Amino acid sequence: MSAGSGQVQHRARLAEESTLLDGDERPEPGAITLLPVSHAEPFTDAVVSSGGRLVELGPETRGIVYLSASKVQGLIDALEANPQVTWVQLPFAGIDNFAAKLKPHAERGVLFTSAKGAYAEPVAEHALALTLALLREFPRRLAARTWEKKTGTSLYGKHVVIVGAGGIALELLDLLKPFRVTTTIVRARDLPVDGATRTVTADRFDEVLPEADAVILAAAATDGTRGLINEARLRAMKESAVLVNIARGPLVDLAALQVALEESWIAGAGIDVTSPEPLPDGHPLWTAPRLIITPHSADTPEMVRPLLQERVRQNVDAFVSTGRFVGVADPVRGY
Incomplete structure (x- = not known):
């Protein structure tokens, strides 16, 4: 309540x-x-x-x-x-x-x-919060101890790719409407999703990935999605793009993500789920740049x-x- x-x-x-x-x-x-x-x-x-x-x-x-x-x-x-x-x-x-x-x-x-x-509403809300925080460079701002130059990216008019077509994805599409974004849903079945600008099947993920300003993972962990975000796909993303995972930890290769952040292949990442989970104390990801980690607290x-x-x-x-x-x-x- x-x-x-x-x-x-x-x-x-x-x-x-x-x-x-x-x-x-x-x-x-x-x-x-x-x-x-x-x-x-x-x-x-x-x-x-x-x-x-x-x-x-x-x-x-x-x-x-x-x-x-x-x-x-x-x-x-x-x-x-x-x-x-x-x-x-x-x-x-x-x-x-x-x-x-x-x-x-x-x-x-x-x-x-x-x-x-x-739990779609609270999880979608968390995904949007992470996306906005990353684009506005909150990890850097929270760590700053001096007044820095003005930088940051607005979500308005950007291209958001959402992997998954369940309740979280549908709620995200509604939350994103005020930002006038282009949305691409990536899903297993060849069926359109109401509210998305376009829907593509999973075999076209590599086609749409380089176009994305934000990639949000909202799919189940299956044999087809485990390791979905790997080194090759992180390299394929825009340097200005951000990655958000509120789905399942195994969807992202955390070792590859750490390198991607340290070497600035992407602009930032927000993860609410990890593999292993909980993420152990002392894990190198805790100190990776431009990364937000939340403790599976989207819901x-x-x-x-x-x-x-x-x-x-x-x-x-x-x-x-x-x-x-x-x-x-x-x-x-x-x-």
């Missing part, structure tokens, strides 16, 4: 609003368990108010709402001990870090829904909780009543 207003601060933003599952595709409804128990209390009402019946983990459990974003082993243990479970709600938007462990259960028919799109726990509560309400209603699920995830594909 926004402070003192009683109003919902953020709303979900999805590329696909919902998926209607029926027949054999629809998971068998039944009682729901919140796990881990230590995380359950803030989500109890979300389940009950949508018609769900809560039980402790056991033979009655058909659905699991899993609430630990960092430790997935408890969920794996629960699924292995309870093969009768048909649906799992996950707390994270991207499932790539855990897809391999979830895949066997998806293959036996468990439906997984994620928080994809739920803080305070921002996430009400958004996840709403996603739980929607999918409990789908599970026990409508069959219309939001944020259907595919561990086989990794997102």
Whole structure:
């Protein structure tokens, strides 16, 4: 909630609003368990108010709402001990870090829904903040101890390339409209994205990359996107361009990024995600020039909780009543 207003601060933003599952595709409804128990209390009402019946983990459990974003082993243990479970709600938007462990259960028919799109507004806001800060040379200004000459770049009228076409990308397109930018969406599927100046498929990324003034990564980590930003692509970018990653750490080769910043191949970078994560103390990137590192804070726990509560309400209603699920995830594909 926004402070003192009683109003919902953020709303979900999805590329696909919902998926209607029926027949054999629809998971068998039944009682729901919140796990881990230590995380359950803030989500109890979300389940009950949508018609769900809560039980402790056991033979009655058909659905699991899993609430630990960092430790997935408890969920794996629960699924292995309870093969009768048909649906799992996950707390994270991207499932790539855990897809391999979830895949066997998806293959036996468990439906997984994620928080994809739920956190789009705060994450897109963070991406825009990093982009503006880099263009306006905030890393340099924050380190300055003397009055320097006037330099900096305005975002107005520039070309922004966004990799990904999910809720974050859609929200970014809206946030960027006042700046009258040209926008290019790079995505896996050959489908246009409303609000983008143009949409290209991933195999054309190298074609549009040299034209970009800002490159914002908002894609899932898959076999096709890991190491997407490497030495060759950093060299292909404009020296005046900036890179922002609010997606997943493995999309960027951090060793190559460090060299790119030290040797001024690009003007700057902002990263909210790293690989490894957390970025270890003493890592050379902490002292790289023209770099902003934020600790995976594009969506803080305070921002996430009400958004996840709403996603739980929607999918409990789908599970026990409508069959219309939001944020259907595919561990086989990794997102």
